[in-house]
Amino acid sequence: TPSERELVIIPASHTSLPKKKQYTEPTQMRAAIRPGFFGGNLPSLSTTQAKPIFTPSTNPNDVLVKVKSAAINPVDYKLPKFVAGPIFGLDFSGVVENVGESVTDFAIGDAVFGTTPTGSLADYTVVDTKRIAKFREEDWSFLEAAALPTAYVTSLQGLKVGKVSEGSSVLIIGASGGCGLAAVHLAKAMGADRIIAICSGKNAQLVTEAGATEVVYYNRNETLQAFFDENEGKIQCVYDAATGSGRGEEYTETSMSLLIPDSGEYVQLNGSTSVWVKGLMLKRLAQHQHLIVTDMNTADLEEVLLSLKEINVKPLMNVMPFTEEGIKEGFDLLKSRRTKGKIVFDLS
Ligand SMILES: NC(=O)c1ccc[n+]([C@@H]2O[C@H](COP(=O)([O-])OP(=O)(O)OC[C@H]3O[C@@H](n4cnc5c(N)ncnc54)[C@H](OP(=O)(O)O)[C@@H]3O)[C@@H](O)[C@H]2O)c1
Structure with a gap:
């Protein structure tokens, strides 16, 4: 009943529709x-x-x-x-x-x-x-x-800012979630050579089937540290879908050390309040460090469909x-x- 639930009244439309289609105005x-x-x-x-x-x-x-x-x-x-x-x-x-x-x-x-x-x-x-x-x-x-829409267009735009192309090395942090898995798919469609997924051990098979060529478990400290030590300066794009997501996730500093000098890009989807203030006002956080704000548009939605069709992925x-x-x-x-x-x- 209205008293138990919040009832939002949205006024009825007075649209007249083209005659070619039978249309019944919904009342609820x-x-x-x-x-x-x-x-x-x-x-x-x-x-x-x-x-x-x-x-x-x-x-x-x-x-x-x-x-x-x-x-x-x-x-x-x-x-x-x-x-x-x-x-x-x-x-x-x-x-x-x-x-x-x-x-x-x-x-x-x-x-x-x-x-x-x-x-x-x-x-x-x-x-x-x-x-x-x-x-x-x-x-x-x-x-x-x-x-x-949101997961794939954000990832498409993020990987482009990260200059991912044929033969690139990409690290995707939070690879099993909405944006992470989208980035794995799209990195594959863009022809990336090394697609490294950071996720928990239980999702290793999932991200590998999606296209990851290497998997690093974030819940095993020594494995994560060894990966960061061995890959300093070797990654073109770090796509970070975990930092600042509400549970203390923080990968920014270690990610920056992985970038190929002068050309590598770190792309983050979230961060602290100061990251957002800086990112929104200055559009770029620091050299080679970017905060993505999804710009939804028809062309990118169409590109997502084409990319997924190319690699036959849903x-x-x-x-x-x-x-x-x-x-x-x-x-x-x-x-x-x-x-x-x-x-x-x-x-x-
Ligand atoms: N800036 C923008 O325009 C924009 C657009 C879209 C999304 N976002 C932001 O991007 C973030 C990701 O969004 P989403 O839709 O992908 O979220 P999501 O689907 O809820 O992400 C869940 C995933 O996060 C992983 N995860 C949790 N803790 C982790 C950690 N410490 N390290 C690595 N992975 C971890 C989980 O993996 P396990 O289960 O394996 O732990 C799970 O697969 C959110 O903060 C969201 O608000 C921003």
Whole structure:
């Protein structure tokens, strides 16, 4: 009942749609809602009164999407409600239900994926077309497509900043998680020669099957130290998906010593508050040290699809139902920092 759950009322749309498609205006929408004023706890599943506002004239560059699958990322539980909005989630896949007046590249019925600022863990979302791309349903399921945007586009952009190319040596820290496994796949697609994965022993087989050529266990101190000692100055790109992730993970100093002098690059996805302040203001932390801030865009989403197709790889997923229990299980797993690949919700 509304008193037990937080009920978010999103006004109904007054969209008139092209006549060619039969369309039934939804009267209710399920959505995973950030509870309370700050939204710091786990989401609760609410049934809202209607879908997000969308009209072709006031949303000229947007599309309205019926969400089929949605994936979660650590940022979903880290950002407060006043920054991230009331509905959880960025990554989604779904079908275009309506298009804004200026949209020319997308049409009603297209299967699309990307990230949305209005929340992906909901039956409908509204998103600017520059943050989405189309995919072929013959090649990708909606679940697979939803697993790709943040993890794979971040990794693609990170490996490019790291100047990874044919024959490169790449170290991927946190290799079994969402971004880590994406980086292993994409480093393989880019033709990297040495793909070294840092993960815990239990995930060695997983990262090797994904394309890692060497595995270093971070939970065996002597093994990790021996690796750092033997590889000083030998690595083109260190892609660090672990440092600053909330459990005291810290690899920055040791990583810098691994870089090939003058050309190697250290790319980190997270860090302390001072790293973020410096990274956002100066765009670069130090010489050969970079903080990645994902820039979601159509071209990179398309490049991810092409790269994965080239090496015939699909994302690894934990698929959860879009129910109160499924959402709780998914966020508990994400917060545990023990995820393998992506957590994806089935909304279909
Ligand atoms: N800057 C950006 O734009 C951006 C974009 C995306 C993500 N991020 C950030 O990047 C980080 C990774 O994101 P994600 O989605 O990949 O997270 P994730 O899927 O939750 O990562 C889980 C993985 O982290 C590994 N891990 C945990 N502790 C570790 C340690 N001490 N050393 C090495 N690996 C460790 C775990 O491996 P084991 O189970 O083997 O321990 C697990 O596979 C997060 O902090 C996230 O917020 C930033």
